[in-house]
Amino acid sequence: MADRPLPLVELSRTRVLEFIREPEAIFWVFVFPVLLAAGLGIAFRSRPAEMPRAAVVAGDEASSWVAEALQRSGRVEVMELGQGAADQALRTGKVDVEVKAAGPASSPRVIYRYDPQRSDSRTARALVDDVLQRAFGRTDQLAARDEPVTQPGDRYIDFLIPGLIGLNLMGSGLWGVGFSLVLTRTRNLLKRFAVTPMRRSQFLLSYALSRLVFLALEVAALVGFGWLAFDVSVHGSFVALTVVVLLGGATFSGVGLLLAARPKTVEGVSGWMNLVMLPMWVVSGSFFSYHRFPEAVQPVIRALPLTALNDALRAVVNDGAPLLASWRELLIMGGWGLVCFVIALRIFRWK
Numbered sequence: 596m597a598d599r600p601l602p603l604v605e606l607s608r609t610r611v612l613e614f615i616r617e618p619e620a621i622f623w624v625f626v627f628p629v630l631l632a633a634g635l636g637i638a639f640r641s642r643p644a645e646m647p648r649a650a651v652v653a654g655d656e657a658s659s660w661v662a663e664a665l666q667r668s669g670r671v672e673v674m675e676l677g678q679g680a681a682d683q684a685l686r687t688g689k690v691d692v693e694v695k696a697a698g699p700a701s702s703p704r705v706i707y708r709y710d711p712q713r714s715d716s717r718t719a720r721a722l723v724d725d726v727l728q729r730a731f732g733r734t735d736q737l738a739a740r741d742e743p744v745t746q747p748g749d750r751y752i753d754f755l756i757p758g759l760i761g762l763n764l765m766g767s768g769l770w771g772v773g774f775s776l777v778l779t780r781t782r783n784l785l786k787r788f789a790v791t792p793m794r795r796s797q798f799l800l801s802y803a804l805s806r807l808v809f810l811a812l813e814v815a816a817l818v819g820f821g822w823l824a825f826d827v828s829v830h831g832s833f834v835a836l837t838v839v840v841l842l843g844g845a846t847f848s849g850v851g852l853l854l855a856a857r858p859k860t861v862e863g864v865s866g867w868m869n870l871v872m873l874p875m876w877v878v879s880g881s882f883f884s885y886h887r888f889p890e891a892v893q894p895v896i897r898a899l900p901l902t903a904l905n906d907a908l909r910a911v912v913n914d915g916a917p918l919l920a921s922w923r924e925l926l927i928m929g930g931w932g933l934v935c936f937v938i939a940l941r942i943f944r945w946k
Contacts, residue, residue: 608805628763628813629820635882636752636825647719648672650681650690657696657703664730665694671723685709691719756821757908758881761843763813765875765901768847769868772802773855777864780855780944796940799852810844811837818912830915838918839911842925843904846932850900852939859944875901903927 651662653675665671676684684690685708693708705727709716776799814836821827829836854871858864878885878892879901888896896902903924910916910924918925 628759628817632752632756632759632817632820633824635755636821646670646672647692647715647722648674648690649719649723650674650676650684650693652676652678652681652693652695654695655697656700657698657705660700660703661694661696661705661727665723665726668726668730670726671719691716692723694723750825752821752825753827753913754884754909755882756817756827757912758905760814760817760840760908761879761901761905762876762881763817764810764840764843764904765847765872767809767813768806768844769851769854769872771806772848772851773864773868774861776802776852776855777858777861780859781861799936799940799943802848802852806848807841807844810840814840827912829912831911832918835911835918836908839904839907839921839925842928842932843900843907846900846904846928846935849932849935849939852943853935856939856943875899878902880905898927900928900931 647670649665649671651658651665651673658675662673662675665673674681674684674690681690681693685693691709691713695706695708696703698704705724707720707724709720711717818827818829850871851868854867855864858867875881878888878896879899880896881901885896885902886893897906907921907924907928910921911918
């Protein structure tokens with residue numbers, strides 16, 4: 596019987612039933628990601644752009660002229676403050692740029708104080724200068740016009756949904772596989788399974804396969820909620836999305852098997868899982884782009900399985916790219932899953 600697939604089928608079915616009977620697992624796998632998407636989607640929803648905030652240092656006639664010109668434009672939120680109050684407002688982020696003017700209103704001298712490392716400060720400085728230059732009579736030499744475009748696809752929620760899918764696949768793979776295996780070991784059940792007529796590889800593979808059963812529901816919950824609540828669309832093929840999701844789920848199931856191969860206690864495997872998961876939560880581009888990190892560490896970040904999964908998901912969901920366009924990411928995920936499963940099978944502790 597060990598040579599036939601029946602033991603694997605029965606073992607996978609058992610894992611599925613164990614999962615269904617745990618209400619806490621249902622919440623963390625299906626409900627929590629949706630709540631997280633709702634909270635972050637509302638917090639970072641598309642809103643009209645805020646006007647830059649400028650503090651004009653109160654003083655002579657030039658300062659009054661500058662403040663009036665900025666207020667008339669309707670493009671800048673203006674505060675007239677004393678020198679000390681303006682410095683404090685800039686330092687604490689209450690304003691984006693501080694404007695100091697001196698001399699007569701007919702030929703004022705203007706000084707901009709701002710933090711060049713803040714993008715909103717640089718934008719505010721450029722806008723304030725444009726308003727004042729136009730108020731002083733500057734005309735554009737190049738004919739240009741604006742065509743505002745607002746459409747789904749470039750919002751934060753469009754970036755977030757694939758990242759949450761990746762996080763959910765990682766969490767369910769590591770905790771759903773690794774935690775359950777170590778819990779079985781602590782109850783002295785593994786050594787009993789080891790003497791039954793089955794291959795040990797079938798027993799370990801059943802944990803990975805049981806997680807794949809729920810992938811369609813997990814992904815459907817997030818994608819469906821994103822579509823209903825925030826109009827997030829899948830621009831690529833659903834077949835390509837399915838392949839990426841299945842490979843991502845299998846990858847993290849393999850990682851979960853490896854993490855559970857040796858620990859004897861639940862506390863031990865929990866520590867290993869946090870050690871593996873937390874860095875990828877931060878650097879793998881789930882909540883913000885990993886391109887913010889230094890270029891020197893980019894190759895390492897791209898080699899992580901969660902980074903590869905997130906990039907492949909966004910290529911399909913946001914860019915509408917074909918599956919083969921993400922062949923590097925698929926290769927990285929497949930390599931991680933296969934290597935982890937093979938190592939786990941060789942070093943697994945059955946007692």
